[in-house]
Amino acid sequence: MSVVKSSVLTLAMLAAAPAFSAVTIDVDPAKPGAVINKNVYGQFAEHLGTGIYEGMWVGPGSKIPNVRGWRKDVVGALKELRVPLVRWPGGCFADEYHWKEGIGPRNKRPVKVNTNWGGVEESNAVGTHEFFDLAEMLGADTYVSGNLGTGSPQEMSEWIEYMTSDSKSTLAELRRKNGRAKPFKVDFFGVGNESWGCGGNMTPEYYVNLYNNYETFLKAPPQYRPKIVASGGHSTNKWTDVLSGGLKGRTVGISYHYYTIPTGNWDVKGAATGFPEAQWMSTLANALKIDTSIKENVAALEKNDPEKKISLLIDEWGTWYDVEKGTNAGFLFQQNTLRDAVVAALHFNIFHAHADRVTMTNIAQMVNVLQAMILTDKDQMLLTPTYHAYKMYVPFQDATSLPVALRDNVEYKVGATSIPGISASAARAKDGKLYLAIVNTNPNEASDVALNVAGQNVSGVSGQVLTAAAMDAHNTFKHKDAIKPAPFAAKAVDGKLSLKIPAKAVVVVAVDK
Structure with missing residues (x-):
């Protein structure tokens, strides 16, 4: 296994400029769904x-x-x-x-x-x-x-x-x-x-x-x-x-x-x-x-x-x-x-x-x-x-689920099998903040994701990302922190927020107004 140090992970922590081919995640806070027990x-x-x-x-x-x-x-x-x-x-x-x-x-x-x-x-x-x-x-x-x-x-x-x-x-x-x-x-x-x-x-x-x-x-x-x-x-x-x-x-x-x-x-x-x-x-x-x-x-x-x-x-x-x-x-x-x-x-x-x-x-x-x-x-x-x-x-x-729609989602394909490249979920947590979870299923390519929160100006996001260089990255008793979360943050540019989600990554962020 390749031991992935947190310093390497920081390469994927910053947002990219808005990309023309970005996957768009639409979140509508005005239409709350069921509480996530x-x-x-x-x-x-x-x-x-x-x-x-x-x-x-x-x-x-x-x-x-x-x-x-x-x-x-x-x-x-x-x-x-x-x-x-x-x-x-x-x-x-x-x-x-x-x-x-x-x-x-x-x-x-x-x-x-x-x-x-x-x-x-x-x-x-x-x-x-x-x-x-x-x-x-x-x-x-x-x-x-x-x-x-x-x-x-x-x-x-x-x-x-x-x-x-x-x-x-x-x-x-x-x-x-x-x-x-x-x-x-x-x-x-x-x-x-x-x-x-x-x-x-x-x-x-x-x-x-x-x-x-x-x-x-x-x-x-x-x-x-x-x-x-x-x-x-x-x-x-x-x-x-x-x-x-x-x-x-x-x-x-x-x-x-x-x-x-x-x-x-x-x-x-x-x-x-x-x-x-x-x-x-x-x-x-x-x-x-x-x-x-x-x-x-x-x-x-x-x-x-x-x-x-x-x-x-x-x-x-x-x-x-x-x-x-x-x-x-x-x-x-x-x-x-x-x-x-x-x-x-x-x-x-x-x-x-x-x-x-x-x-x-x-x-x-x-x-x-x-x-x-x-x-x-x-x-x-x-x-x-x-x-x-x-x-x-x-x-x-115990957060309240929010509707999420993905536009122009990318495809991850191996042989005859394909799955959506991006999975996402959003909710309003008990602390009042809007949280967004994003998964990039592609182990080889990062994905640009544009975030659109209906009726709300978003200034940025902050949270954590979990990723590594190897698909089978894991912790051992000799290297207990070979893979662990690292900080993830992004700021809106000209009123638009685009996130670069690293390959094979899990990202959870709070959305800042």
């Missing part, structure tokens, strides 16, 4: 590989600095992201997880085998209390996935009671005995995970009846009642169609999973680094197809739920490559490059465009697994390009 920037932590154990949890007796067992460095970095929501404990792991095995003294908890991920021992050291401790340290909402696959309505309802009851019931008293006096704040509760596959190989017709049965018994005091989520599909809108037409009760969302694979072949997915430009293109092209998937699923919701009571929740998404050589194949550890940051930003812009129906997404996963924010190696930690993309987009959390 902060939970669109949600995270996912599964009991998988070193995603939790070592990656985040080291135990209170570890020499690695920690707070009640959680790594100080990792928690600190995640707090900088303003993580709004964390989904736990899975994933496929959730449908073999029995919550009572994860409470009480840790040295007395049963050791199980994680049959889904690597066949390694699961100590149950991280359970309900530990998870909520992490969420509270992060200031994040919680999304708990219940065991539908190997559990029962009784087990699931008792977990809800244990977490949320403010009574003197035996389960509430057990929670108090285990160190938690007041109920936990369970914001969302999912009934199963991937019920079409690892969660039970069900049909949607069978699942919807099972869901309605389970959901009936998920009772909690009104002030502690979680929002209930149904486990949906992954490739078509069939699950969304069947579920939205047959769900009863308090359902607020149907999940949908979408992973981006360079080759489209699950057996040979493609490498995380050292890939050719053809796989840069195929990865981005496959990532952009989520827009069509969302539209198809939203169409099913519009048909069956015109009152918009049910949202589409993309609670697993991200890039999935062949695992790094020499690592446990069941741990799903992969390197994270500039390509991943571009994929993340393309997803964000698409999610913003569907903010009225897409109210939560959860990238897979937070640490050391798939498209992670953070990688660790024993006591070391580094931030990935995807982490930086998330941090750059923080202003879009």
Whole structure:
């Protein structure tokens, strides 16, 4: 990998003079759209590989600095992201997880085998209390996935009671005995995970009846009642169609999973680094197809739920490559490059465009697994390009989306495949500022972009850019800052504002009046 120093990046930081062939981005602040729910920037932590154990949890007796067992460095970095929501404990792991095995003294908890991920021992050291401790340290909402696959309505309802009851019931008293006096704040509760596959190989017709049965018994005091989520599909809108037409009760969302694979072949997915430009293109092209998937699923919701009571929740998404050589194949550890940051930003812009129906997404996963924010190696930690993309987009959390139109967009083409050269999104943030996000998908050529904000004179923009010389630029434990954001600013000339967006770049700026 070429180590890209920030001094090199400064070459791309300044605006160009207005270009005749510029792509024009039109933003209309007078026509605000839906609020971009902060939970669109949600995270996912599964009991998988070193995603939790070592990656985040080291135990209170570890020499690695920690707070009640959680790594100080990792928690600190995640707090900088303003993580709004964390989904736990899975994933496929959730449908073999029995919550009572994860409470009480840790040295007395049963050791199980994680049959889904690597066949390694699961100590149950991280359970309900530990998870909520992490969420509270992060200031994040919680999304708990219940065991539908190997559990029962009784087990699931008792977990809800244990977490949320403010009574003197035996389960509430057990929670108090285990160190938690007041109920936990369970914001969302999912009934199963991937019920079409690892969660039970069900049909949607069978699942919807099972869901309605389970959901009936998920009772909690009104002030502690979680929002209930149904486990949906992954490739078509069939699950969304069947579920939205047959769900009863308090359902607020149907999940949908979408992973981006360079080759489209699950057996040979493609490498995380050292890939050719053809796989840069195929990865981005496959990532952009989520827009069509969302539209198809939203169409099913519009048909069956015109009152918009049910949202589409993309609670697993991200890039999935062949695992790094020499690592446990069941741990799903992969390197994270500039390509991943571009994929993340393309997803964000698409999610913003569907903010009225897409109210939560959860990238897979937070640490050391798939498209992670953070990688660790024993006591070391580094931030990935995807982490930086998330941090750059923080202003879009709970911002009001604004209409964006692109005129004269350029085309990026490799062989017979082509995609738009520029992707953009705009919003009015809670701080009152107008923010603009721009992605240049072309890894070889910069693009001139003219900005037109209707009814407003713009004096300039200021923010950050994330780019590098190599398509697979990434951080290592020897070079932790090989790729990181750099300042980006531009001033209007004669009332016109033109930005030169570097090749393979993510840019997020505030627009100055």
